[in-house]
Amino acid sequence: MEKWLVISLLLLISTSITTSQSVTDPIAFLRCLDRQPTDPTSPNSAVAYIPTNSTFTAVLRRRIPNLRFDKPTTPKPISVVAATTWTHIQAAIGCARELSLQVRIRSGGHDFEGLSYTSTVPFFVLDMFGFKSVDVNLTERTAWVDSGATVGELYYRIAEKSNVLGFPAGLSTTLGVGGHFSGGGYGNLMRKYGLSVDNVVGSGIVDSNGNIFTDRVSMGEDRFWAIRGGGAASYGVVLGYKIQLVPVPEKVTVFKIGKTVREGAVDLIMKWQSFAHSTDRNLFVRLTLTLVNGTKPGEKMVLASFIGMYLGRSDKLLTVMNRDFPELKLKKTDCTEMRWIDSVLFWDDYPVGTQTSVLLNPVAKKLFMKRKSDYVKRPILRAGIDLILKKLVEVEKVKMNWNPYGGRMGEIPSSRTPFPHRAGNLFNIEYIIDWSEAGDNVERKYLALANELYGFMTPYVSSSPREAFLNYRDLDIGSSVKSTYQEGKIYGVKYFKDNFERLVDIKSTIDADNFWKNEQSIPVRS
Numbered sequence: 001m002e003k004w005l006v007i008s009l010l011l012l013i014s015t016s017i018t019t020s021q022s023v024t025d026p027i028a029f030l031r032c033l034d035r036q037p038t039d040p041t042s043p044n045s046a047v048a049y050i051p052t053n054s055t056f057t058a059v060l061r062r063r064i065p066n067l068r069f070d071k072p073t074t075p076k077p078i079s080v081v082a083a084t085t086w087t088h089i090q091a092a093i094g095c096a097r098e099l100s101l102q103v104r105i106r107s108g109g110h111d112f113e114g115l116s117y118t119s120t121v122p123f124f125v126l127d128m129f130g131f132k133s134v135d136v137n138l139t140e141r142t143a144w145v146d147s148g149a150t151v152g153e154l155y156y157r158i159a160e161k162s163n164v165l166g167f168p169a170g171l172s173t174t175l176g177v178g179g180h181f182s183g184g185g186y187g188n189l190m191r192k193y194g195l196s197v198d199n200v201v202g203s204g205i206v207d208s209n210g211n212i213f214t215d216r217v218s219m220g221e222d223r224f225w226a227i228r229g230g231g232a233a234s235y236g237v238v239l240g241y242k243i244q245l246v247p248v249p250e251k252v253t254v255f256k257i258g259k260t261v262r263e264g265a266v267d268l269i270m271k272w273q274s275f276a277h278s279t280d281r282n283l284f285v286r287l288t289l290t291l292v293n294g295t296k297p298g299e300k301m302v303l304a305s306f307i308g309m310y311l312g313r314s315d316k317l318l319t320v321m322n323r324d325f326p327e328l329k330l331k332k333t334d335c336t337e338m339r340w341i342d343s344v345l346f347w348d349d350y351p352v353g354t355q356t357s358v359l360l361n362p363v364a365k366k367l368f369m370k371r372k373s374d375y376v377k378r379p380i381l382r383a384g385i386d387l388i389l390k391k392l393v394e395v396e397k398v399k400m401n402w403n404p405y406g407g408r409m410g411e412i413p414s415s416r417t418p419f420p421h422r423a424g425n426l427f428n429i430e431y432i433i434d435w436s437e438a439g440d441n442v443e444r445k446y447l448a449l450a451n452e453l454y455g456f457m458t459p460y461v462s463s464s465p466r467e468a469f470l471n472y473r474d475l476d477i478g479s480s481v482k483s484t485y486q487e488g489k490i491y492g493v494k495y496f497k498d499n500f501e502r503l504v505d506i507k508s509t510i511d512a513d514n515f516w517k518n519e520q521s522i523p524v525r526s
Contacts, residue, residue, distance in 0.1 A: 012464055024122050039087045047082045047084060082130055090212070113520075115519055124450050132148045136157055142245060144246055155344050156356055156359040168196055169186075193409055196243070201244050203215075213243075228419075230522060231521065251391075261389060272402075276427065287304060288305045289389070370447055388457070419505055420467075425462075483524075484526060
């Protein structure tokens with residue numbers, strides 16, 4: 001008996017050593033893929049790129065916009081699986097289980113902390129780039145959009161079929177649908193129609209056992225609820241979303257007016273705080289605060305830019321602005337009427353006259369970058385605005401976007417989807433810091449500046465918890481090392497507030513062994 005016990009233990013140790021070696025061996029991964037069920041016309045291993053392939057680096061880097069996670073020292077995957085069929089996804093999941101590998105799912109690569117393509121443990125990237133079809137149904141006024149498509153491609157395909165339909169999603173046209181929608185996804189139509197997830201009516205997903213659910217009925221309402229704002233990467237591989245399209249007029253009106261402090265910016269910011277969330281819901285006016293050169297040599301000052309879009313013609317916009325925000329002194333010459341699809345290019349800073357076909361060739365800007373977020377629930381007093389503008393001059397490199405809520409956003413219950421930031425919020429703040437210089441010391445300097453401004457803003461923003469937006473991923477607010485409930489709750493309540501507990505319950509039911517995890521995933525309940 002003792003002899004057989006010793007042999008069994010030796011076999012167990014031998015197996016453990018073999019498995020430990022295999023998880024970092026790309027060849028073993030390819031062999032595993034070929035052992036899985038496959039489509040003869042598209043073998044599993046044929047879409048898997050490993051470091052010895054000449055195209056591996058190009059495939060890995062094609063959707064890494066944040067250069068902070070594109071360094072020689074950045075941990076690399078043992079493979080990038082550029083799936084084009086459901087079978088490829090199922091095979092990759094099977095091998096993740098067999099070889100104890102972590103799966104990182106990438107749609108557009110815009111995770112600001114690189115969690116869709118980096119990890120500190122052996123892993124591979126499941127690249128959804130090949131899933132990018134968009135099928136628009138004008139009769140139903142719906143569309144199916146694959147998770148690897150960009151929002152720009154989605155907008156183009158909608159406009160290709162209709163000039164009076166649109167969709168409320170992001171302003172950056174290179175965002176991948178899979179990540180953007182599953183984290184909430186907002187844009188300049190949110191005051192009229194809510195978030196992207198408020199207009200999602202169906203989805204498809206692959207679970208940790210390779211089971212495919214092609215609609216909300218088969219996946220169940222809990223899972224469907226969770227992947228509309230709770231971060232789908234905690235629950236499976238989203239194949240795509242069925243969305244309800246929304247009416248837009250044949251012409252919308254856009255404008256952009258900038259004022260410095262010397263030109264009365266403080267008064268305008270004070271008025272914006274009461275105006276932007278309460279005005280006509282057809283109007284969205286973002287406030288951006290950036291640093292510009294002053295009139296004296298070496299002088300810096302803050303420029304407040306009011307960037308707006310009205311769902312209608314300029315004459316109606318001017319009526320609304322003269323009534324609700326006359327201090328801005330908006331004139332007809334400041335306004336430009338255009339099709340909704342052309343406004344997409346305006347908001348993404350394309351030159352006027354750019355052909356919309358550019359949306360079919362998405363190329364994200366590559367910069368070193370960091371994002372943080374906040375929510376403001378009461379107007380900031382004038383003394384506070386003065387101090388904030390002075391602080392922006394001190395930190396120099398950090399910019400701010402203030403995005404107004406109100407309208408439809410205040411009517412949707414906070415528990416309708418995992419995204420909880422609804423009524424009671426005046427606006428959301430996005431902290432932006434981008435730089436082009438490489439080097440660890442430079443990075444530490446800029447990250448410190450972002451944290452300095454974020455800390456300075458504490459008295460003016462939400463508290464208990466200090467709320468944050470999942471799509472502005474920020475590991476500074478908490479991260480999971482051991483994937484415990486206690487770790488997850490630290491960041492979870494900031495992103496999801498009371499909805500965090502329901503997300504944990506759903507996770508604990510459908511992914512009890514915590515197969516889908518990353519540094520800020522939803523944990524299972526201990």
